[in-house]
Amino acid sequence: MPRPERPLATGDEPLPSFARELRKLRESAGNPPYRRLARDAHYSVTTLSDAAGGKTLPSLAVTLAYVRACGGDPAGWEQRWRETRALLTPAGHADPGALRPPYLGLSAFGTGDADRFFGRAALLETLLGRVRQHRLVAVLGASGSGKSSLLHAGLAGTGTRPAVTFTPGASPIEECALRLAAFTGASATALHREFTDDPAAVHLRVRQALAGHPAGTELLLVVDQFEELFTLCADAAERQAFTTALTHAATASRSQARVVLGVRSDFFAHCARHPELEPALGAGQVLVGPLSPGELREAIVKPAAAAQYTVESELVARLVAEAADQPGALPLISHALLETWHRRQGMALTVAAYEQTGGVRHALARTAEHAYAGFDEPQRAMARQILLRLTALGEGTEDTKRRVARSELDDTATVRAVLDALTAARLITVDHDTVEVTHEALIKHWPRLREWLAADREALRIHRQLSGDAAVWESLRRDPDTLYRGTRLARARELAGTALTARERAFLDAGLAAESAQLSASRRRSRLLRALVVLLAALLGATTVATVAALRATGLVTAQRDTVLAQQVAEEAIALRAGNPALAAQLALAAYRLRPTPGNRDALVSAVTIPLGHPQEVDAAAFGPDGRLLATAAADHRVRLWSLADPAHPALLATITGHTDAVHAVAFDPGGKVLATAGRDRTVRLWDLRDAAHPAQLAVLTGHRDSIYSLAYAPDGRTLATASYDHTVRLWDVRVPAAPVELPTLTTHERNVKAVAFSPDSRLLASGGDDRTVRLWDVGDPARPVERAVLTGHTDLVVTVAFSRDGRTVASGGDDRTVRLWPTTGPARPAVLSGHTDVVTSLAYSPDRHWLASAGYDHSVRLWDITRQTPALSATLTGHTGAVEWVTFSPDGHLLATAGDDHVALLWETDPARAAARACEIARPSITRQEWDAYFPGVDYRPPC
Template sequence: MPRGERPLGPEDTALLRFAGDLRRLRDQAGKPSYRELARRANYSPTALSDAAGGRKLPSLALTLAFVKACEADPAPWTKRWRELAAEHTLPLHPNAPYPGSASFTEHDAKRFFGRECLVEQVVESVRAKPLTVVFGASGSGRTSLLQAGLQPALVDAVVITPAKNPIEDLAEALTGIFENTTKDQLAEEFRQDPDHLRLRLRQHRPGLVLLVDDFERALDADDFITALTRCPHVVLAVRADQRQRCHDKGLCGTEITIEPMSADQLRRAITEPAAKIGATVETAVIARLVADAANQHALPLVQQALVETWRRKRGMTLSLAGFEESGGIEHVVAHAAETFFRTLGEEDRRAARQVFLRLVSVQRNGIARRRTRRFDIDDQLLDLLTKARLVTLTEDGVELTHDAVLHWPKLAEWIDEERENLRTHQQLVTAMELWEASDRDPLALYRGARLRKAKELGEFLTVQERRFVDISTRRETRRSTALIAVMAVLVALVPGTVVYALANERKITAMHDRELASLAISESEALMEQRRPYADKYALVGYKVNPSAEAEKVLRLANAVTRGIPFTGTPKEDADVVVAPRGEMAAVTDEDGTDRMWSLDEDRAVPGKKFAAGHRVVKLAERRAVTRDNAGQEHLWAVNDADDITHLATLPDRFRTLDLSADGSRIVGKVGDAVGVGLPTPDESEHAELFDLSDPRHPRQLPMPVRDPETVALSQDGRELATAVWDAAAGITTVEFWHIGGTFERAAPALPQHVYVRGITYSGDGRWLAVEHSPESVVEVWQRVPSGPLVMRARLDSALRYGARVTFSDDDRVAVVRDNIFEVQRLYTSDRRPDRLVYVVGHGNSTRAVYRPQHGDFLVRSGGQDPELLPYDLDSSRIIKKMCEKDGARLTDSEWVKSFGEVERVEVC
């Protein structure tokens, strides 16, 4: 007979109340035994009993397993656990490697990583020019750059932060620099003659560099600006949205922009400070943070998430369990938003709600997205939002700091309440942009039902939007007045005919629209087949007249074909085309059989240098390439850009590359005589080798966890390796995952597959894994679940049994190319089946599609032998906007008449 639970006693602490509620939850579930709960939760009975014991706080994972086993909703328990955990976390040790919400200071220079190139760039500018202006969005790390980057890097420098009285702040910062003087004396001196600062520096500290932070606060202080701009060495750090004001003030110097940290820079900013004090960060934590924050101005959120993870560290390791318990960036944002909202009065809360909603757009599929906008907002409220790290000020306007803000429960609730208004508002903003792009053509104004819906938006509208609606209203009134006059005459003449015409107007218009759309789409398809221009213009007419799913499909394809990237010059037909991971470069085989590098722009290619004679590119990564020469020997190259390629090293004899991580840090391959793709071929001499490319001229061999796997794959950051080993007798392939470095350890539970596995592909953020079966070419997509087994989310099959080439975008889409079929599916982290977004025959041609985050499209090879690449954009609204902005959307009068005769022209922009 099982032993009864230990009584809790009085529930006079939060921990005991938590344990008591867990016990009551079990009672509500029918009081199953702990052995039965263990079977459901996949935890031991002892662990589950301890979770409800009240002696210590169980882990979040254990708590949620207990709750789910009792068939309760885990969401409120997650929130409650985190509130309780906040009381039980360790205090922040003074030696913590991360500053959290504070900026890095001069004392933090030894743990300031990721900005080395930027620091060097500014230092070089200081040596060359008297004035350097550094622009950066809020949250980009301007203060940290000055204090922890530039001040230690310069021989003699001082940081000045102006506030309400810039001259006095300047004098206070320099009081310790100039002997025998006071702050008041210096301030009065600078007010009387700003040139005194330059004279004092020349006499006492000629090499002193003035580093001015938050310079935008002093843009109205002319005496302060005059004093600074006459000095020999000045660096101004300015918020990006104030660039035009700086130009208006005549500040002419070297301009440097602080770009968001790349994945590699962010990885260093995460790992190196911990390494400095002997701590480590688990690869899964790095992958999550890099996926969440790379190429975004979200450094303060990353630092705060790391601090919260540090509080929950295991020994000297920042673990994924600790990161999950802290809630990561999403919890940091939610906490900041709740704290900010509680400080506001009722009126300010309403104003803040409007600001948040104006920075959100709802797509056609119902998904909420961030958007950047310029609109009038109270400066004090904007400052509070910026300090709370909820919005970011960029040169283009205001935007929500991170996607995590969209998941803040209050904002998610507001979005649901206003979803229809948000969708209407997004359409209005797009219409305004098109109106402006068409030189305010009256035909681009709103009318009819769209105008009526826009008027109902009320306080959603900014001043400029309200003006657009007012102009549209006045034009609609004039048109209605004219129409009424005409109708009055017609009614008097032929009453019956007019009534009949009005009753059937919509039906006739619909028939006309369908016929016109069908004709336009047919014309577009014919032009695409003939590879003639203007296919996208006709497709746009068809889509505007009758925006059906088929019309949208043709618009996307016509846009891709029209924007096709040809490789002019001498590339041979049916050439190999290998595209870099982010689509900035490609290697294409020339007629002489040697690969040439090409630089890829949005829709054009520029030729660069060739590799050594006879070398063909096997793999292309960021700044790295592997080539194979005519003798079968493989080589490693540095590829900084298309015109800058350098031979680094010759890889071992008989080595055949199987994978090169996207960041170029690791390479894995096989050594032997029977290396190939497909079903295994026995070869006892064959074995796998793994190399670290930190020093690319001297690749360092790493231990390989499996001697001879059939299939291998590296994660994009090179920190994880997947291996697939085939057991022919059992008919099972075992896919295993390894953290790799000086040693190796398991990164996730093994994945058994009752088929032969031909290919494995990681997503960029490590959240998804694609496994290709052979010979059927079925692709299964699995979701990576922290500290748990993988969960299959999609099975992508095709009538074409040909090798699949899989690519992931950064927004849960997966592209698969099978010979000449290109398809894209949207994935879901639930039981919902994936949505097929694209399925195109005649494009792909055995080349992997590449997602370009900078352009939001996929590069896929066109059909046939031509090596041309097609930029395939799935966002039809973005396609239309770009066409209209470039004046590439409107058919000429002669083209219209030739195709559609006397049919009234349809305005597409």
């Protein structure tokens, strides 16, 4: 499900207003997904979503393409665009898209905000010196003192060392794994498992990531809001493991990491309970105090001056007088200045505009009250519920902000409206899948929120516990054993009349229903017991006869039980795969052996996939001709080469850089010595792989006028075909890879061309596109291609094509969710394969001519048995958590590689016997009797490996 667009700023500023009108136009068109707009507008999803993002003014060409795709009036919108550009071009601002506030309000500075970070030069120099002298440093200060800004815009923003920054959250080991995975290119799942098993592994991963950097390079590991380790992380063991991992990474022999912690000063005592942090809390400590009057003047005046604004001297003096030497005043000053900037007169920030905001002491409360006043009664109740959820109650410390998953809040119109309004007022921040208060200053300085927090803190604690337990219940598929009982249920019962989410209410209602059912069952048991005494004597005589019948029925009942149990365990194995792969593999194998059904076989294959992690979406994959290399192309502009010398343990061999945008396609030449890559930057690049660990660029092919979606080598190695959003297929003579020659361009498609594929004899080329056609071309002489057939029948866009191994069939798939098999020998109706529930994105035939694999947006890969007269679905493989963009078989057919939007490529064993062997390779530790009994009650303990 696509994520909702970020809310736009309120007010009548030109950029948000322009973006708001674009969004209204899209709404009037029925809110088509950006993927569909991209196909109609011939611009990428990112370009179109940025156009309505409200941060920069899109180009006129992008604007008109967006408007046409939504059915708007291009002429009227061209005038609207020119008027907006005029409004965004004040004196001194040549680039209308560059207009941005000089102040950040409640938001902390990021690494990209160094040009607006002033007033901390002396403190930054002290911090840099401390980091040079000590490998473990703690930056302490009161809430609002500017710790986060110093760490991000100051320390990490200097660029003197590669840096990884993150906050611990509720699962610090997981957060660490995610950030280091993005930095290293490794699998986040694998890193999480590795760091959990051995916290010292962080040190080794850092060294591995820096192996290709110049000698002496060190990684700066910045953990901001370290107090979340105590306010959000409830697992003491994970807290200890995380601190151990950080301190070991900083202090181990041959360490290449320097760790800096940002900690609120009132959590000093909590940190002191961990002796390993003593170096940071002692000699490695940096204290962040309030700005001096001189520093405060710099923080006020210099950001404005850098953006060519002026601040009235009387306003500067007033701000300094109101806020100098006041701890925690920085976010209030920044918020007041941002609101003043919105009310500026020309290029000047004036006292009059500042007084309209309410000043340092009242600007934040006034903003919050203004947002709250705009809500109706249901929205006000929801705003209270949301803001209370976003506050962590202090235990001997001040209340702090709490980051929550978006899924913790109901997806209703009321919730969305409140989130949009609070985000637009910059009171909260919605980032991907999380929501949090923008700054703790809101908790401290908005009287209404303070009143809510003081009203019934014990009820808030009970509710917070209920929320967490409801999430656990949901994650365990509503396991009745996790429901509240007894005293806990009695305490939670008091929340029944309060504002709960649907999940929380369902959890509480389920507990109350279970209690009611238990009481009813107890009453029934009492009545039945009395009746049982009367019947017992009568039943005794019938026992002998019943025994014989029971023995016959036992076998049937046992078989039925095993079938149901095996299916349940197989499904649970898939769910366990990310967190406990060893147990998941053993459960899947045991379930398959208990009942070797097709569904259990698919679960076994899915449970032993090998993930190859990437920092962004993976769009394509290709095996080398000998099966020892795998190339993956991703949205991070990179192509990665993996060694499959040991297929069970792929190793990253090289990362190819050169493209300036997402890479959509990758293909090896038949000899395996050249790799072709192409993507959104409109170029095709050829790479010399004679030394696969050090690929060298041979040539750059240009000519396409829009994104290149796919490419294919002819099996004879003479020709390369490329398909593009510019409605064309281009042919290239690549017999001399360093000097490719452009051949004729195929131009009969009426819209974007998504797919190309050559027949096994290199004489036919198939192309498919957004005009819903598949076209067959005779390219026996590539210099004189001839269109041979136009295949029609798809009811929506064609995304993928593939030739069978004998060349007699071409398969196609696309947005109509079908796969169609067309004979190439003459006109005939295609066979239609239905099963996918969303767009079919990729097709591949197996080398043994037995299978056709199809991948789709429905997160699945399907294997079709094409040996039958009527092809039939044989397997459905699930493992990706996002759309599957690509599927391909290894040359020997034993492996299947897939690429997905979930930032991973997966390697699958296609043979159940090989999948079983793979399961036993990773079955460490072996399943215990206790685990066996939990999943296979009543079945004899038989570890599968």
